Amino acid sequence: MITSFNNKAVRDVIQLNQKARARDKQGLFVAEGVKMFTEAPAGRIEKVYIAQRMEEELRGQYGDKLRKLSCETVADEVFDKMADTKTPQGVLCLIRQFHYNIEDMLAGKYRGNDTGMSIVINSASHTEKKNKKQMLFIVLEDMQDPGNLGTVFRTGEGAGVDGIIMSGRTVDVYNPKTIRSTMGSVYRVPFLYTDDICRTIHTLQQHGISVYAAHLKKSKCYDMFDYRKGTAFLIGNESSGLKEETAECADAYLRIPMEGRVESLNAAVASSILLYEAYRQRRDMGREQP
């Protein structure tokens, strides 16, 4: 059992929570809480730390999963120091980072059994059905709030996205606040960072995906487009929106209308409204084909 605040593992977890550089160097990130532990793919878990107060409960309930993993018990007060939250749930894991690439994303290779929506009903196999579904992406330019980013992962999985693409200056997805607000979706939604967002947009377009830039002015209302084909939404930074040169790479501009004196919506909310409009149209299409 770890009882010292000076234990190397304790210092290491604190570093991983606080520093993106430490996370990238070790290729790991920290996932805290019971839900994040239970939903973590066992093959990616490097280490599990359990607060002494939670040991009996967790070993009782998740003994099968824990037996196959490298596990260590930590004295309560030391655990609370390791954790990033104010009221830690008593379990945290070190998880190996994910590596996705755009080619496999576009080829649908990451479409698992959990995600993927089968709206086309025919005699084809299950896999084939999934692959008939048109691609849906969200592209984030310089999103800064970790909670917003995590929320986009959560809503994105809900709406059935095939991937989340982020500009190099977007907040780190492995930030502990982002991880928590994904509510586990980070384990299942493919994502990648790009240093050249316009080139990535071009790659999407070459694969027949229409790219829509969310823009505040001079554009058509978002619900006037057909998102049943391959679709990607382009969302800008919380305070400055999309850069003009990025918006210009898109196939079309769209606008989310707003009443009153609202100048813009929260970036995670705007993303959610667009993703759920695409998902709504796609479900409607499913309904038309009995």
Place this chain on the structure above:
Amino acid sequence: MITSFNNKAVRDVIQLNQKARARDKQGLFVAEGVKMFTEAPAGRIEKVYIAQRMEEELRGQYGDKLRKLSCETVADEVFDKMADTKTPQGVLCLIRQFHYNIEDMLAGKYRGNDTGMSIVINSASHTEKKNKKQMLFIVLEDMQDPGNLGTVFRTGEGAGVDGIIMSGRTVDVYNPKTIRSTMGSVYRVPFLYTDDICRTIHTLQQHGISVYAAHLKKSKCYDMFDYRKGTAFLIGNESSGLKEETAECADAYLRIPMEGRVESLNAAVASSILLYEAYRQRRDMGREQP
């Protein structure tokens, strides 16, 4: 100029930021930042505090508004102590709390020129047009996250709500984090707390408003309802959802579908998807009547 950390005004603002009881006792709240100052209704501003570093800029740009108000300059380091944010923008106001009631909400008395959507096109006067618009409400039961609540205000104004109704155990709308994330909408969207949420729902129903409970199971998909009539959405607590007895007061249950392994959406996101679906349907209606 205030230069002492012990100045009564400084201690007072800190109290108002930290304690709901202090806010309610004095009938005031703190609104921080340039946007929150510029959008504040002048008649409600009790006091403006300006950091010395910002004085010239603010007096130059907003001299007209400031001249009519009670204003005080604060030494920079003292101001930063008064503020609730890590990097304060150098201006904060004390604002008198709002008092709305359900009767006036339902009678459309709070429909100003800023809010209100005129989708019915006829020869009637501007006011009459506004009043033809069907009511739209959101009812929040025990929402706990201040950022989520503020986001509901912001999106709510955007979607044209007539009011936000909150259970007594909902987080305080005057919490500084909530105020900030409303981005000014708190000044314009009518709201109230109710100690008896089922009675309030009943009042809405008596006024011909259909109340929909967002529920995770056994319910119709949210986009299968007609929200062009008077509509209220009922949203539950972030972790436990709606109480059964509250959900049972609704006219119908609705479900936001989710792909993958997502169990629920963020409460502010769920609210936004519903409000924007209602707003979309209402705009569609407008389009049909050229």
